[in-house]
Amino acid sequence: MKIFDTRTRQGEICNAAVELFYQKGYHATGMRELSTLLGMTAANLYNFFPSKEELLYHVLEHVITVFIDNVRSVIDLNADPVTQLTAAITANIRFHGENQKEALVSDSELRGLQGEMLQRVLEYRDKFEYEFRGILERGIQAGCFAPVNPKLTAIAILTMCTQVAYWYRPQGVWTLEDIAENYCNFVMIGLRPL
């Protein structure tokens, strides 16, 4: 399932942009090049997005909100912390493996944004990190997890998941399920209370 709606011209532009940003990076990608890939003129792109940076913003904003909704939707608020953490890690890895290019771009091209557009994306990210950390904190409180530092550990775990977008190969030896299972085991054992 594609993240951007391929039935609209805007969605097509975003998908093509992701493809090029993924291959060469945001700054190395030209509007001319993007328009060629889409079979249209560069000028026409400006009928959809007022600037290249706004295009990037639209892409990043959309990817991160879909990602967050995605992870939130698998977390049962009534479940115990171990179940919640397992679900969060699994969904996180799956997203970064199934939407590899989108995820990688949204992770690596943040620096292409400035000012308010940057702030808005950062808010999403911080909010998500906060929610994720909450699972760890409640687990520690409840005695399901060892009393680790929640913030550091949250970063460590999220980092591991995010990076899957960089090295995962769909044709490779491991499926996303393998990776998720492996990482969940690693984390759960690492968090086991003594």
Next chain:
Amino acid sequence: MKIFDTRTRQGEICNAAVELFYQKGYHATGMRELSTLLGMTAANLYNFFPSKEELLYHVLEHVITVFIDNVRSVIDLNADPVTQLTAAITANIRFHGENQKEALVSDSELRGLQGEMLQRVLEYRDKFEYEFRGILERGIQAGCFAPVNPKLTAIAILTMCTQVAYWYRPQGVWTLEDIAENYCNFVMIGLRPL
């Protein structure tokens, strides 16, 4: 201790390049801009490096070799796997925290390279990953570690360390020693044989 020799003009150029690549990215940095920062003309840069890409290559190659030597030097070949892994993780995190900009650039600007220059840097990286994985494999063999998948786990651990360059703040709450200790604990418990 700076990675590039500040007594040579080449070293100065590399340090300035790292600074700008860190702030804005490789593609967003202009040769004019770089030369201004150095107090020279853009034309003069070409007396040191034949192209912008060669400059990037020189930076990345130097950073990765210093990094690898750095980690290798702390690993006692006669020590047990747990000691070796602890030393490797600690040195890794220290390098990425103490040479934050250099490490971040060398991690994120690889895509700026093409062809043979890219291949050469990738070889360094693969070789290092191979050596690191060896520690895990010997530890599993010896029964010090649980029988995890060595390749996946090596990636997970290295990723956690590398990413320190992205979020660590020298003025922050945690020292690099705190982070290293925390991560080592997390990993060692996660690898504890049942």
Next chain:
DNA sequence: GTCTATACTGAGATAGAC
């Protein structure tokens, strides 16, 4: 929504004097 045409700027890079 899409085009042609083009303005304007800055990029990387080179030649050749000093």
Next chain:
DNA sequence: GTCTATCTCAGTATAGAC
């Protein structure tokens, strides 16, 4: 090693017709 001057090309973006 450093400069001035300059080439060439590609970048983002706009105006205005259809």
